[in-house]
Amino acid sequence: MTQVFVVNSGSSSIKYQLIDVETEESVLSGLVERIGEPGSDVPDHEAGMRRVLETLGTEHQIAAVGHRVVHGGSLFDSATLITDGVEAQIDELSALAPLHNPANLLGIRAARQALPDVPHVAVFDTAFHQTLPPAAYTYAIDAELAAKHHVRRYGFHGTSHKYVSEQAARFLGRPLASLKIIVLHLGNGASVAAIDGGISVETSMGMTPLEGLVMGTRSGDIDPAALIHLHRQAGLGFDELDELLNRRSGLLGLTGNGDMRDVQDAASRGDEFAEAALAVYRHRVRRYIGAYIAHLGGLDALVFTAGVGENNALLRRRTLAGLEFLGIHVDNDRNELVSKQARHISPEGAPVAVLVIPTNEELEIARQTAALL
Incomplete structure (x- = not known):
């Protein structure tokens, strides 16, 4: 495995980057915008993904696709191979992130359809913070109500916090x-x-x-x-x-x-x-x-x-x-x-x-x- 295709899908955009994981260098990056908007020539995320893959061309061999997903709730504490079941769970978590998870799913579905023969992996913004102790993640409201509706601290930007803390340790030796x-x-x-x-x-x-x-x-x-x-x-x-x-x-x-x-x-x-x-x-x-x-x-x-x-x-x-x-x-x-x-x-x-x-x-x-x- 050398080249991983990283997808960050928004409600009207697909931000992407092809990364060689051996050299950790970006091979290619770009952005498709105004997906589904009036006057746009990109009607939906499937068309947007086709455009991205046309830009990549056949000379790049994609070994896997990594998808940014904002909310993993309490279900996901690490990167996870996307199956139909995982896709359904991400969909269920849209109640906790209605502005983000549905948009992330659009990119996942479009990419899985366009690239069915490579593994797809979900990397969650919340996963890094699943180590928070109960004293840190618990809100002081009715406990039964909170549990029923998944009301707790999850935290975000976890991918960035993980990366930066590891780089800091490396920098400091x-x-x-x-x-x-x-x-x-x-x-x-x-x-x-x-x-x-x-x-x-x-x-x-x-x-x-x-x-x-x-x-x-x-x-x-x-x-x-x-x-x-x-x-x-x-x-x-x-x-x-x-x-x-x-x-x-x-x-x-x-x-x-x-x-x-x-x-x-x-x-x-x-x-x-x-x-x-x-x-x-x-x-x-x-x-x-x-x-x-x-x-x-x-x-x-x-x-x-x-x-x-x-x-x-x-x-x-x-x-x-x-x-x-x-x-x-x-x-x-x-x-x-x-x-x-x-x-x-x-x-x-x-x-x-x-x-x-x-x-x-x-x-x-x-x-x-x-x-x-």
Whole structure:
């Protein structure tokens, strides 16, 4: 096995990458967009998959297909060979991820039809966090009701957290089993994970990807009673509240713009709303860092990853300012360095290694697919 075809299917898109798992290099990548939209020449995901395979051509021999699946619930704690039964289980879990699992299934079905003679593997965003202890994943509501309707913390971005924590150990030249790591996956979606010896023991996202940090358009943590208040006082229904929290909150709700770069630009020009939003964003990240150091009982490495975490030096510096008493220090010259490589941004000899590690979820999916087979 050398080339694994990685598929990330959305409701109107197929993002793909062909990866040579021996060299861990990307052979080819691309994106088919506007699937099924008015005026599009790609009517459905089957047509989209045919277009992708035409792009790949016959010179590439696909050994297996690795599919990103957002929600595996409590059923899947590792990469899983896709059968008709597994496909049905992913479908059943759509109740927990109605915006994601149905779209992932469209890609799975199209790829299985187009490539029936190669194995297909599902890699779940939630799987890495299935090691959370009950104290971390349990919500304090009626236990029977919660069990009946699968209400608990699942956590997301697990593929990224797993990859980045392993890369951090490799970069530091230390056994992963010996390390206490906090990974800050900061992108348009954002989450934190506390990883003890390679095992996820806490994470900020919950039953859905809404809980936790302030994000581009998602609120993150909020008092549930605030939603009841908005229902009673503002007349907002469930669909409107869903729209508010997932698509009209976060940086977008606070500033009118959900892109961190634009918000930071506005703040640099003296926009008070933008500066206030950034303060809220940083405050939430710092709160989780402190909590997770307590959960871990110490810290060896703090790692920034994803679009914002990898590229925003100002945010990194301002977020960590004042945490020196925890052993967390930032070297300004190292922090300002622009690079696509893994790197220290803490000074030599600092008690905690502060790192920037680029994530690569597609490579991690390919690795897990190859390892399973």
